[in-house]
Amino acid sequence: xxxxxxxxxxxxxxxxEGSQVDAAIPAELVSHSVGEYLHxxxxxxxxxxxxxxxxxxxxxxxxxxxxxxxxHFLTAGNLVNLLVQAAVFSLLAMGEVFALLLGEIDLxxxxxxxxxxxxxxxxxxPTVGWPWWAAIAIALLMTAAIGVLQGxxxxxxxxxxxxxxxxxxxxxQGVMLKILGDGGSILIQSSIINxxxxxxxxxxxxxxxMLVIVGLFAAFTWRRDARRRDAGLVAPPPPLxxxxxxxxxxxxVAIVLLCNADRxxxxxxxxxxxxxxxxxxxxxxxxxxxxxxxxxRYVYAIGGNAEAARxxxxxxxxxxxxxxxxxxxxxxxxxxxYASRLQxxxxxxxxxxxxxxxxxxxxxxxxxxxGGRGKPLHGVLGGIVIAAIDNGxxxxxxxxxxxxxxxxxxxxxxxxxxxxxxxNRPAGT
Amino acid sequence: MIADxxxxxxxxxxxxxxxxxxxxxxxxxxxxxxxALSDVDLDVPAGQVTALAGDNGAxxxxxxxxxxxxxxxxxxxxxxxxxxxxxxxxxxxAALGIATVYQDLALCDNLDIVQNMFLGRERVHGISLNEExxxxxxxxxxxxxxxxxxxxxxxxxxxxxxxxxxxxxxxxAVLWNSKLVIMDExxxxxxxxxxxxxxxxxxxxxxxxxxxxxxxxxxxxVFDVADRIAVLHLGRMVAVRPVAQLDRQIVVDxxxxxxxxxxxxxxxxxx
Numbered sequence: 001x002x003x004x005x006x007x008x009x010x011x012x013x014x015x016x017e018g019s020q021v022d023a024a025i026p027a028e029l030v031s032h033s034v035g036e037y038l039h040x041x042x043x044x045x046x047x048x049x050x051x052x053x054x055x056x057x058x059x060x061x062x063x064x065x066x067x068x069x070x071x072h073f074l075t076a077g078n079l080v081n082l083l084v085q086a087a088v089f090s091l092l093a094m095g096e097v098f099a100l101l102l103g104e105i106d107l108x109x110x111x112x113x114x115x116x117x118x119x120x121x122x123x124x125x126p127t128v129g130w131p132w133w134a135a136i137a138i139a140l141l142m143t144a145a146i147g148v149l150q151g152x153x154x155x156x157x158x159x160x161x162x163x164x165x166x167x168x169x170x171x172x173q174g175v176m177l178k179i180l181g182d183g184g185s186i187l188i189q190s191s192i193i194n195x196x197x198x199x200x201x202x203x204x205x206x207x208x209x210m211l212v213i214v215g216l217f218a219a220f221t222w223r224r225d226a227r228r229r230d231a232g233l234v235a236p237p238p239p240l241x242x243x244x245x246x247x248x249x250x251x252x253v254a255i256v257l258l259c260n261a262d263r264x265x266x267x268x269x270x271x272x273x274x275x276x277x278x279x280x281x282x283x284x285x286x287x288x289x290x291x292x293x294x295x296x297r298y299v300y301a302i303g304g305n306a307e308a309a310r311x312x313x314x315x316x317x318x319x320x321x322x323x324x325x326x327x328x329x330x331x332x333x334x335x336x337x338y339a340s341r342l343q344x345x346x347x348x349x350x351x352x353x354x355x356x357x358x359x360x361x362x363x364x365x366x367x368x369x370x371g372g373r374g375k376p377l378h379g380v381l382g383g384i385v386i387a388a389i390d391n392g393x394x395x396x397x398x399x400x401x402x403x404x405x406x407x408x409x410x411x412x413x414x415x416x417x418x419x420x421x422x423x424n425r426p427a428g429t
Numbered sequence: 430m431i432a433d434x435x436x437x438x439x440x441x442x443x444x445x446x447x448x449x450x451x452x453x454x455x456x457x458x459x460x461x462x463x464x465a466l467s468d469v470d471l472d473v474p475a476g477q478v479t480a481l482a483g484d485n486g487a488x489x490x491x492x493x494x495x496x497x498x499x500x501x502x503x504x505x506x507x508x509x510x511x512x513x514x515x516x517x518x519x520x521x522x523a524a525l526g527i528a529t530v531y532q533d534l535a536l537c538d539n540l541d542i543v544q545n546m547f548l549g550r551e552r553v554h555g556i557s558l559n560e561e562x563x564x565x566x567x568x569x570x571x572x573x574x575x576x577x578x579x580x581x582x583x584x585x586x587x588x589x590x591x592x593x594x595x596x597x598x599x600x601x602a603v604l605w606n607s608k609l610v611i612m613d614e615x616x617x618x619x620x621x622x623x624x625x626x627x628x629x630x631x632x633x634x635x636x637x638x639x640x641x642x643x644x645x646x647x648x649x650x651v652f653d654v655a656d657r658i659a660v661l662h663l664g665r666m667v668a669v670r671p672v673a674q675l676d677r678q679i680v681v682d683x684x685x686x687x688x689x690x691x692x693x694x695x696x697x698x699x700x
Binding site: 227228231232233234288292293294297300301303304305307308309311312313314372373 | 519520533534535536537538539540544545548549550551553556557558561562564565568581583
């Protein structure tokens with residue numbers, strides 16, 4: 001029929017749209033040179049797609065502030081200590097990201113992680129005598145099972161996640177206190193478990209591990225961009241790919257230099273802490289799962305439009321239950337790190353605060369509470385911000401009371417920045 | 430059976446030489462005591478746009494839901510490519526090559542165009558997604574439908590206009606070797622320019638050989654794009670005619686009363 005065969009499609013008549021569209025496209029997909037990339041990135045930021053920029057900016061701000069007030073803040077020793085402190089928050093927050101991406105919440109992970117730590121410590125006690133790896137494996141299996149249980153209640157029976165995991169918060173706290181009993185604490189004597197948060201790689205090992213990781217990243221990134229170019233798809237030009245790799249290398253070198261500096265007071269202490277590597281490993285794993293697998297795609301799809309996902313044949317109950325399992329499992333890892341850092345575990349563990357910090361960290365990092373938007377990296381960065389506030393205010397001699405209040409203000413600032421940026425952003429992203 | 434494209438009619442109902450892609454005979458559907466469809470006959474030929482018109486409650490939605498496997502019809506027979514078939518689930522419909530674009534489009538705002546088009550049917554490379562392959566196919570499909578107004582197929586669907594979203598939903602439907610595309614009120618929420626864009630796309634689908642069934646009660650759209658118009662009235666098919674034998678007033682009469690005494694513009698040129 002001739003009436004519709006006009007070659008030029010009717011132009012979109014929506015004047016306000018141009019800038020929004022510019023902002024919505026990842027910068028590297030519209031640019032052919034580094035200059036264009038920077039330009040496109042700036043357009044994105046102006047359009048409200050700020051990514052991790054606010055949290056990184058906030059981190060810089062907090063660092064400058066604390067450094068001005070106490071010159072000890074930016075020393076190698078304190079920064080490495082901060083990374084170790086941040087590990088528990090970051091791990092819990094990465095777990096919480098799975099629940100938040102679905103538009104759900106998991107309030108139980110504080111005490112689930114505590115319970116994981118308790119089970120591990122209990123099994124590794126000399127009187128029980130399990131090997132360290134078996135104790136950790138059982139603890140992680142148990143936390144994963146808790147996640148499956150809670151996830152099943154939420155998805156199969158249709159109970160709200162808020163209520164189920166609130167019940168979990170109470171119940172698992174009770175179980176934890178029951179196991180700890182009157183003694184109230186278990187000492188960890190396994191040096192390997194204690195080394196998870198307390199041990200360091202040798203200086204040479206730190207360099208080797210860093211170079212291997214950066215090398216893998218470089219190979220992966222280069223190959224992906226090359227494949228896109230070969231397939232005739234819009235891809236970043238080689239100099240941009242190279243610039244990304246060099247940037248990551250510089251970051252790796254900085255971290256290793258920082259960690260390899262002697263930070264000991266009485267005797268020399270140096271090297272990349274194991275726990276930094278562990279957090280990085282979990283980050284890489286969950287980033288892969290969420291960004292590059294079918295499972296991850298479905299998690300985002302459910303968070304964005306559950307009905308659309310259902311019609312596309314996605315098994316909602318299964319994907320959701322697995323997400324709650326991964327949340328609890330990650331919390332279990334955090335519990336192991338927590339116990340390892342204190343070299344013991346006791347009834348002093350405050351799972352209520354931990355879970356609130358985890359949610360706060362994820363949100364500060366840029367994850368949406370309404371589902372569909374967020375990354376594991378957000379949890380890590382948010383965790384570092386919370387640890388920095390805790391650490392910096394501790395250095396300045398503030399009490400826990402002030403720390404809570406300041407953390408609350410930072411959380412509010414983060415969601416405010418996000419809400420303001422969102423006004424420039426197309427709805428729903 | 431193997432599609433006999435030689436032109437000769439297959440074994441079942443003898444047509445006039447060209448078998449319609451989809452043929453319904455005597456389809457009925459009850460919801461309890463309510464008769465939603467009674468004895469509906471409908472042919473949907475390939476390469477043509479068939480508009481399904483009718484007032485609210487005439488049974489348009491029920492009929493397309495029967496075709497796309499959401500409702501099982503209580504009676505009647507359905508032929509696909511000359512072969513009798515039973516469509517009991519949406520999966521059966523998809524397997525035959527029937528794709529339905531519902532009014533709410535079922536797109537995930539936070540995912541980009543490629544991710545939406547392949548949702549539920551992602552191509553993988555081991556365990557990791559094969560983004561290049563999906564992006565290439567999505568690009569080809571959009572190009573074949575001449576959906577060219579989107580800047581990047583990697584932009585989230587939330588940043589698209591209503592017409593672009595509709596186009597993506599349609600492209601998603603045809604990506605899967607569909608032969609029949611059913612659309613429920615594709616222009617209901619769109620402005621003038623956007624409506625034009627979507628109607629062009631609907632037309633293009635038919636010109637490329639797809640069978641298209643469009644539900645609409647917008648007379649302008651129906652007469653703009655359709656080759657044939659089927660009118661439902663209170664669950665009965667009151668007319669299925671080429672567009673040349675109808676005008677707006679006749680269709681409105683048929684929709685509201687089930688009959689029309691007016692003479693059509695192309696009267697006398699009946700099939």
